Amino acid sequence: MLLEDVIDVNPSRTIPRGKVAPHISMDALQPFTREIHSFELKEFSGSGSKFQNSDTLLARITPCLENGKTAFVCNLPEGIIGHGSTEFIVLSGKKGVSDDLFVYYLARDPEFRNYAIQHMEGSTGRQRVPANAIALLTIDLPPLPEQKAIASILGALDDKIELNRKMNETLEAMARAIFKSWFVDFDPIPGLGPHKEWQDSTLSKIPKGWRVVKVSEAFEINPLRSIKRGKEYAYVGMASLPTASARVTDFAFRKFTGSGSKFKNGDVLLARITPCLENGKTTLVDFLTEDEYGWGSTEFIVFGPKEPLNMWFVYCVARDQEFRNHAIRSMSGTSGRQRVETGCFNNYMIVISPADVINKFGDIVGSWFNQMKVNDDQSISLAFIRDALLPKLLSGEIRVRN
Incomplete structure (x- = not known):
């Protein structure tokens, strides 16, 4: 079957010209990463891609397509249509036919990506894959319950990867907050208490001995x-x-x-x-x-x-x-x-500060950075498993049931 028969390519989404709405740029997409972590509010000019939560954004231009810029939209406010780069192809599941999250993983499949890359057109350095080339890709689509089961397996791995990312984000924020508290705001240091004596400096009053x-x-x-x-x-x-x-x-x-x-x-x-x-x-x-x-x-x-x-x-x-x-x-x-x-x-x-304060800071935040490394190493292993399973699940080499 043709992809366009079972998946919507650049589906109709409406945003009035001049309306301020969430905007996702190409820079917001990270290679081979499901989540989009940020957007900005921007006036819709009348051109560009339009999408909603549960759509898939596929970068169509070189080198973004080759670099794996493909993402699943899930960070927009409920019921809001977003807009973005003209260099996105938007993919969406057809109700009762294809699962939205399965569509995302299909767009991550190496066979799908190789097909897209081979059908790029244009001058060197500005090549793009046309949306109609994607629409005419021949695919074997498993039954909807099996699509959901495949998406659930791969999604669980990405969920853990995203959880690790959020944990690391929190740990780093804590480390930077302590740094600001101790070395910029000169707040009391746990175990050492408030600063008792102060001295003038070229910046401001600072603790004596600093x-x-x-x-x-x-x-x-x-x-x-x-x-x-x-x-x-x-x-x-x-x-x-x-x-x-x-x-x-x-x-x-x-x-x-x-x-x-x-x-x-x-x-x-x-x-x-x-x-x-x-x-x-x-x-x-x-x-x-x-x-x-x-x-x-x-x-x-x-x-x-x-x-x-x-x-x-x-x-x-x-x-x-x-x-x-x-x-x-x-x-x-x-x-x-x-x-x-x-x-x-x-x-x-x-x-x-004196060395004892620096060392105390290192003892506290160093353990957090070490945990970040553990989380990243786990995420790398999970991504390896996901990427090994993905083509086998999509091709039917490994079968799953709902």
């Missing part, structure tokens, strides 16, 4: 790391840097070409180029083995902690909005290719 230091003196900036040209190391590209979380979970091994950033566990990577810096691309390096080095984009600034600081303190500074705003204001270069110059960190000041 000091104001330039970031360029508190951190190693682009520290020397000795790696050999032509030897394989863990490589992190700009696309792998998260925008709102602490950890890289996607990296490859590549031969070092002689140029690029170099780092080790305990370093923090900050994107220095627009729009990656503004978008929040920052990560903590904790995925290497002991004494192993990695390398990555030339557009990373590498921060390493100096004594008495630890990597979690440095990461929290790099995520602090005032710090990021300072870096953004210092950018220079031609429009669209502006970069942060490391000299700007000579005039950004932070407050550093």
